[in-house]
Amino acid sequence: MTEPAGHPVPGPAALFDPGAPDLPTAPIGGWRTAIVHSVRHPTPRSVAIRLDVPDRVDHWPGQHYVVRLTAEDGYTASRSYSVASAPADPQLELYVERLEDGEVSSFLADELRPGDPLEIRGPIGGWFVWTGGRPATAVGGGSGVVPFVSMLRHAVDLDRTDLLSLVVAARTLADLPYADELRAAGARIVLSREDRPDRPAGRLSAADLAGVPVAGARCLVCGSAGFAETASRLLVDAGADPAQVRVERFGPSGGPAPLF
Missing domain, CATH: 2.40.30.10 (Translation factors)
Structure with a gap:
C-alpha cells in the first residue's frame, strides 16, 4: 500500500484536544x-x-x-x-x-x-492508540510496555503526564524494556521473579491496580494472551468500563512485539 508523500497528519499540539478524545x-x-x-x-x-x-x-x-x-x-x-x-x-x-x-x-x-x-x-493501526485527549491507564507486560513508552514520551512533549497512568510488569527489572525511563515517570512496576522494596515478587494482582484511575479513563492492555486476559479482568473488577478496555495480545510469530 502506498500513499502520496507528505500525507498530512496533525502535529503533537493538534493531537491534544480535551474535547475530542479520538481523532476520526x-x-x-x-x-x-x-x-x-x-x-x-x-x-x-x-x-x-x-x-x-x-x-x-x-x-x-x-x-x-x-x-x-x-x-x-x-x-x-x-x-x-x-x-x-x-x-x-x-x-x-x-x-x-x-x-x-x-x-x-x-x-x-x-x-x-x-x-x-x-x-x-x-x-x-488506529484502535489501540492514545493521542493525549483524555485520561488513560496503560497496563503492559514485558515487551508490551513499548507502545506505552511512545505514549509516555508524547505526554511529556505535551506536558500532560498527569493524563497517563502506567502499570508495567516483567519477570525481573533487567527484563523490563525502558525500565529507567518508566521508573523515572512513576510507573508502578510489578516483577514476578524479583522482590522490590515496595513489593514482593509476584504476578500482577488487584492490589497493583489499587488507586489507579479507571473510571472514565481509556484503559489499554498490552502483553501476552495470558497477561492480557488477567489484566483486562482486573481492570474491569477495579471499575473500568469494559467498552473502554482495549487490548493488544502478542504471539510468538506476529503482532507488534514478541511473547511476554
Missing part, C-alpha cells in the same frame, strides 16, 4: 526504505533501533510498523513491531525482543548496523 482517522503510511541511524542493545536479548525515514508519516502513540527482510533468493519475512518514539521525535524508534527461532528478530538483533537500509511499512 489514524495516519497510515506505505512502504519506505529507512536508514538505520543507531543500534542499541539494552539487554542481550533485545535491540532498540533508531531509523531515519524519508517522507515519514507521523504516527500516533500505540501504532506499529511492519519490518520486511528480503533474502538474495527473493524470500521475504515480515514482522510487526510497536513504535517506542513520540510523534515529535525526528527519528523512528522500534524495540525488538530477540526470539531464538525468530528469523526477523534475530537478524535485527544480531546483524543490523548503522547505515543499513531497512524496508518498513507504517504507521499502522
Whole structure:
C-alpha cells in the first residue's frame, strides 16, 4: 500500500484536544526504505533501533510498523513491531525482543548496523492508540510496555503526564524494556521473579491496580494472551468500563512485539 508523500497528519499540539478524545482517522503510511541511524542493545536479548525515514508519516502513540527482510533468493519475512518514539521525535524508534527461532528478530538483533537500509511499512493501526485527549491507564507486560513508552514520551512533549497512568510488569527489572525511563515517570512496576522494596515478587494482582484511575479513563492492555486476559479482568473488577478496555495480545510469530 502506498500513499502520496507528505500525507498530512496533525502535529503533537493538534493531537491534544480535551474535547475530542479520538481523532476520526489514524495516519497510515506505505512502504519506505529507512536508514538505520543507531543500534542499541539494552539487554542481550533485545535491540532498540533508531531509523531515519524519508517522507515519514507521523504516527500516533500505540501504532506499529511492519519490518520486511528480503533474502538474495527473493524470500521475504515480515514482522510487526510497536513504535517506542513520540510523534515529535525526528527519528523512528522500534524495540525488538530477540526470539531464538525468530528469523526477523534475530537478524535485527544480531546483524543490523548503522547505515543499513531497512524496508518498513507504517504507521499502522488506529484502535489501540492514545493521542493525549483524555485520561488513560496503560497496563503492559514485558515487551508490551513499548507502545506505552511512545505514549509516555508524547505526554511529556505535551506536558500532560498527569493524563497517563502506567502499570508495567516483567519477570525481573533487567527484563523490563525502558525500565529507567518508566521508573523515572512513576510507573508502578510489578516483577514476578524479583522482590522490590515496595513489593514482593509476584504476578500482577488487584492490589497493583489499587488507586489507579479507571473510571472514565481509556484503559489499554498490552502483553501476552495470558497477561492480557488477567489484566483486562482486573481492570474491569477495579471499575473500568469494559467498552473502554482495549487490548493488544502478542504471539510468538506476529503482532507488534514478541511473547511476554
